[in-house]
Amino acid sequence: MPSLTDATEIERRLGRPLTQPEAARVDALLEDASGLVRGYTRRDFRSVDDAEAVLRAQQGEIRLPQRPVRAVSSVVALGAGGAPDLPVVGWQFDGVDLIRVLVDGPVINMPAIWYDEDLTAYPGTYRVVYSYGDAEVDPAVIAVVARMVLRTLTAPTMAGGMTGETIGPYSYRTDGSSIGSAVTMLDEDRTMLNLAGYRPKAGTSMMRWR
Numbered sequence: 001m002p003s004l005t006d007a008t009e010i011e012r013r014l015g016r017p018l019t020q021p022e023a024a025r026v027d028a029l030l031e032d033a034s035g036l037v038r039g040y041t042r043r044d045f046r047s048v049d050d051a052e053a054v055l056r057a058q059q060g061e062i063r064l065p066q067r068p069v070r071a072v073s074s075v076v077a078l079g080a081g082g083a084p085d086l087p088v089v090g091w092q093f094d095g096v097d098l099i100r101v102l103v104d105g106p107v108i109n110m111p112a113i114w115y116d117e118d119l120t121a122y123p124g125t126y127r128v129v130y131s132y133g134d135a136e137v138d139p140a141v142i143a144v145v146a147r148m149v150l151r152t153l154t155a156p157t158m159a160g161g162m163t164g165e166t167i168g169p170y171s172y173r174t175d176g177s178s179i180g181s182a183v184t185m186l187d188e189d190r191t192m193l194n195l196a197g198y199r200p201k202a203g204t205s206m207m208r209w210r
Helices: 007-014 020-041 112-117 139-153 187-195
Strands: 048-056 061-063 069-077 098-100 125-132 162-167 170-175 205-209
Touching: 007 020, 007 139, 020 139, 020 187, 139 187
Parallel strands: none
Antiparallel strands: 048 125, 048 205, 061 098, 069 125, 162 170
16 A cells, blocks of 8 residues: 655655655655554545445444545345345435444345344344545645654664764763654644544444455
């Protein structure tokens, strides 16, 4: 999966071209920062058509994990114990990220053999096909990725968060977790993402994704 931004945005914020050592590291740091942002927000920030996800509903509601949702194509209830998969009738999409389905059963005309003899034939797992994502990454997300990379890229040393300075005969060294050789996500980064509308949401368990 591509990084959420590129070296050009890093150079814009530095106000200068990258040095050779910086250029050698920047792509890997961008990949790491992008992975942390995607992991925190539970979004991949790309445009996808007709993605298929297997999701478990809670109290008749299916929360789609990727946003913004552009369209929902189909909702199919997955059968258990030999029951066939059945298209859901009457599902409703709220226009944001929530699908509501019937709590009592996946379809209106469910075969009687499955409804009468085995109430566990449809345990509330659904296969949803939907399209999501924007053509471009939100500038707020780019800003967070860039600041995470810049903290690491411009650290005085690559030794795991150790920083130091020598002035004449005097020198000092401090241990800080916010800088070093590895990209880290700080509370300030999470706050920026939350304020931009990317706070992680709970509600639906995702079982499989294609």
